[in-house]
Amino acid sequence: xxxxxxxxxxxxxxxxERWVLDxxxxxxxxGVIYALLGESGTGKSTxxxxxxxxxxxxxxxxxxGGSALFENRRLQDAVRRRVGLVFQQHHLFAxxxxxxxxxxxxxxxxxxxxxxxxxxxEKLLEQLGVAHRRDARPSELSxxxxxxxxxxxxxAMEPAVLLLDEPTSALDPxxxxxxxxxxRDLAKGGTTLVVATHDLPFARDVAxxxxxxxxxxxxxxxTVEEIAGP
Amino acid sequence: xxxxxxxLVFAILAVATPASAADESLANVKSRGVLKWGGDLQxxxxxxxxxxxxxxxxxxxxxxxxxxxxLGVRDEFVQNxxxxxxxxxxxxxxxxxLNGFEITRERVGRVLFSRPYYVFAERLTVRKGETRFKATLxxxxxxxxxxxxxxxxxxxxxxxxxEIVLYEGQEEPYADLAQGxxxxxxxxxxxxxxxxxxxxxxxxxxxxxxxVYAIAARRDDAALxxxxxxxxxxxxxxGELRRILAKVGIDDKREDKLExxxxxxGGSASIGEARSEGPQKFGAHHFVLFxxxxxxxxLVSLLAMAIAFPLGLFLALARTHGARWASRLxxxxxxxxxxxxVLLQLYVLYYGLAPIVKMGALTAAIVGLxxxxxxxxxxxxxxxxLSVPNGQMEAARALGMSIPLALRRIIVPQxxxxxxxxxxxxxxxxxxxxxxxxxxxxVELTKRMTIASVDTRDWLIPGxxxxxxxxxMSIPLARIARTLEAR
Numbered sequence: 001x002x003x004x005x006x007x008x009x010x011x012x013x014x015x016x017e018r019w020v021l022d023x024x025x026x027x028x029x030x031g032v033i034y035a036l037l038g039e040s041g042t043g044k045s046t047x048x049x050x051x052x053x054x055x056x057x058x059x060x061x062x063x064x065g066g067s068a069l070f071e072n073r074r075l076q077d078a079v080r081r082r083v084g085l086v087f088q089q090h091h092l093f094a095x096x097x098x099x100x101x102x103x104x105x106x107x108x109x110x111x112x113x114x115x116x117x118x119x120x121x122e123k124l125l126e127q128l129g130v131a132h133r134r135d136a137r138p139s140e141l142s143x144x145x146x147x148x149x150x151x152x153x154x155x156a157m158e159p160a161v162l163l164l165d166e167p168t169s170a171l172d173p174x175x176x177x178x179x180x181x182x183x184r185d186l187a188k189g190g191t192t193l194v195v196a197t198h199d200l201p202f203a204r205d206v207a208x209x210x211x212x213x214x215x216x217x218x219x220x221x222x223t224v225e226e227i228a229g230p
Numbered sequence: 231x232x233x234x235x236x237x238l239v240f241a242i243l244a245v246a247t248p249a250s251a252a253d254e255s256l257a258n259v260k261s262r263g264v265l266k267w268g269g270d271l272q273x274x275x276x277x278x279x280x281x282x283x284x285x286x287x288x289x290x291x292x293x294x295x296x297x298x299x300x301l302g303v304r305d306e307f308v309q310n311x312x313x314x315x316x317x318x319x320x321x322x323x324x325x326x327x328l329n330g331f332e333i334t335r336e337r338v339g340r341v342l343f344s345r346p347y348y349v350f351a352e353r354l355t356v357r358k359g360e361t362r363f364k365a366t367l368x369x370x371x372x373x374x375x376x377x378x379x380x381x382x383x384x385x386x387x388x389x390x391x392x393e394i395v396l397y398e399g400q401e402e403p404y405a406d407l408a409q410g411x412x413x414x415x416x417x418x419x420x421x422x423x424x425x426x427x428x429x430x431x432x433x434x435x436x437x438x439x440x441x442v443y444a445i446a447a448r449r450d451d452a453a454l455x456x457x458x459x460x461x462x463x464x465x466x467x468x469g470e471l472r473r474i475l476a477k478v479g480i481d482d483k484r485e486d487k488l489e490x491x492x493x494x495x496g497g498s499a500s501i502g503e504a505r506s507e508g509p510q511k512f513g514a515h516h517f518v519l520f521x522x523x524x525x526x527x528x529l530v531s532l533l534a535m536a537i538a539f540p541l542g543l544f545l546a547l548a549r550t551h552g553a554r555w556a557s558r559l560x561x562x563x564x565x566x567x568x569x570x571x572v573l574l575q576l577y578v579l580y581y582g583l584a585p586i587v588k589m590g591a592l593t594a595a596i597v598g599l600x601x602x603x604x605x606x607x608x609x610x611x612x613x614x615x616l617s618v619p620n621g622q623m624e625a626a627r628a629l630g631m632s633i634p635l636a637l638r639r640i641i642v643p644q645x646x647x648x649x650x651x652x653x654x655x656x657x658x659x660x661x662x663x664x665x666x667x668x669x670x671x672x673v674e675l676t677k678r679m680t681i682a683s684v685d686t687r688d689w690l691i692p693g694x695x696x697x698x699x700x701x702x703m704s705i706p707l708a709r710i711a712r713t714l715e716a717r
Contacts (some may be wrong), residue, residue, distance in 0.1 A: 084628070084629075087625065089621060093640055094622065095644050104640075108635055109629060110630075152628070157630065178584055190433035
């Protein structure tokens with residue numbers, strides 16, 4: 001479903017050039033949860049941002065369902081709608097309520113009717129256990145609630161691939177378990193998930209495949225146990 | 231009417247002549263060795279103007295020199311805005327006013343006048359082919375006529391019941407007449423000769439009445455005025471004055487009267503008949519005019535903001551999110567409009583572009599202020615846009631939104647919340663800056679105040695009322711701004 005092939009990205013910092021992504025290649029099949037491991041600063045977030053189309057890269061190809069990202073602009077927009085990204089700081093739209101956040105892209109981008117978008121949003125908020133907070137503003141939500149609304153917002157566009165950047169960083173252990181179940185459900189429904197995390201216990205629980213990034217290169221691949229030990 | 235006015239002038243002078251012991255005005259000038267005379271170079275030829283090398287020329291320059299010489303001192307010109315000549319005279323900025331200063335009802339009693347040094351006609355200029363009216367007072371009733379503030383022509387037009395359009399300089403009334411913005415211009419024949427002739431489509435319709443220029447001094451400076459009057463009398467007798475006038479080509483038959491005007495007792499009116507109509511009392515009708523002025527101020531400000539707000543937002547977005555050329559263009563706009571005086575922009579828009587863009591004064595005022603404030607709103611909005619965290623745009627992009635859609639739905643609504651208190655403050659500033667549009671003949675609150683002050687010879691009451699009206703408009707806005715900021 002998601003194919004990343006020899007992706008390289010150059011960045012100039014303090015006058016010196018370096019490869020923040022140095023030939024990353026990985027494939028994730030449909031309905032698979034893939035954990036992207038590594039210390040902070042190894043390129044996990046950058047890779048997610050490149051795959052979601054927020055940043056460009058210098059070499060290589062990213063394919064979603066066989067279509068290459070960034071071949072031309074229109075294709076890029078179409079493909080990007082098939083890739084969802086949940087940010088570490090969730091970035092909910094501050095001037096909208098929770099349900100408005102979830103409805104926004106389906107109405108404005110996918111051109112759903114408001115009723116259909118509302119039904120879809122209500123269903124997602126229900127599944128994620130935050131339906132009772134539907135009229136709250138982002139500033140009124142707890143970290144866990146905001147995280148779930150952000151996932152609902154990304155899911156509302158029915159992406160084939162969902163990328164999550166450090167989804168457990170704002171959560172207590174009980175909530176973490178909830179997210180684990182949630183992601184498993186999404187995968188069961190056919191969504192491909194890539195989770196960037198340095199939370200090993202969480203990765204062990206949730207992911208069937210994993211890769212370790214170091215200095216912009218994928219140094220090991222396998223199950224989480226194979227890479228990080230039991 | 232003119233003769234009666236002159237009688238009045240001399241009656242006052244006669245009363246004041248036994249100079250009190252405290253009147254050291256003449257002695258002061260003599261001990262200083264300098265006679266300071268006030269005028270406005272903007273009046274231009276043939277009165278007082280400046281050559282490229284800085285020397286002053288004009289018949290009033292020659293006249294001042296001749297009078298000073300007879301007083302045994304040298305003369306010194308002091309530049310002063312024409313509309314505030316009397317105020318500056320009273321403050322002591324100079325000793326006398328000598329600058330096409332007409333003897334009018336309002337001025338008699340406030341200053342001392344010398345005998346006249348020039349007799350002029352109030353000349354009515356119209357566009358070629360004008361047949362609707364003639365050059366008579368009754369015919370001017372209801373006509374839109376341009377003139378200069380605080381001039382005899384202004385009094386005449388007020389008397390005739392004309393719709394008066396006020397200008398600050400001599401060129402603009404004729405330019406506007408040629409553009410069809412007014413029906414006629416009534417101004418002194420010297421001005422008409424110089425400035426109307428530059429416009430091909432304008433002709434003289436006729437002369438409405440006569441008036442005179444005289445030298446003015448402070449009311450308490452009778453000793454100085456007597457000396458000046460004597461000197462002027464001598465210049466008339468010896469024919470030197472006529473030679474000075476002839477030098478700039480303004481000596482005409484009318485000037486024969488200069489000699490007889492110097493002897494009011496020889497005139498037909500007796501001193502007993504002369505009575506000053508005095509200054510107007512500040513009353514209810516002024517109050518109504520002030521309210522109207524405030525209405526114009528509010529209208530101009532609101533409509534200008536209605537242009538500035540969206541245009542400013544557009545400029546701000548062009549700068550922050552536009553293509554490179556759009557961003558540069560927007561930056562250039564902001565720099566030009568913020569880097570030049572709004573007064574200059576109004577002049578260029580209304581007078582400079584008149585041949586290309588036909589625009590009424592009110593429209594020009596609104597558009598001019600609106601475009602100027604758009605530059606300031608652009609900065610306010612830009613600060614608002616930059617205050618929205620980057621993640622908001624990224625989240626919108628990640629959901630597949632285009633940049634314009636993300637701006638409209640996500641960034642701008644949040645940016646406006648940040649910008650709104652500052653926009654309200656800017657509106658208060660705009661409310662006050664709107665007083666500048668009086669230079670393009672729009673009579674708003676401040677202009678109404680200066681006119682009333684001249685009419686009533688009082689700055690205190692009109693000034694206080696004017697200030698009160700501005701505060702009534704701005705204080706609620708300031709409160710709204712504070713409430714918005716607190717949210």
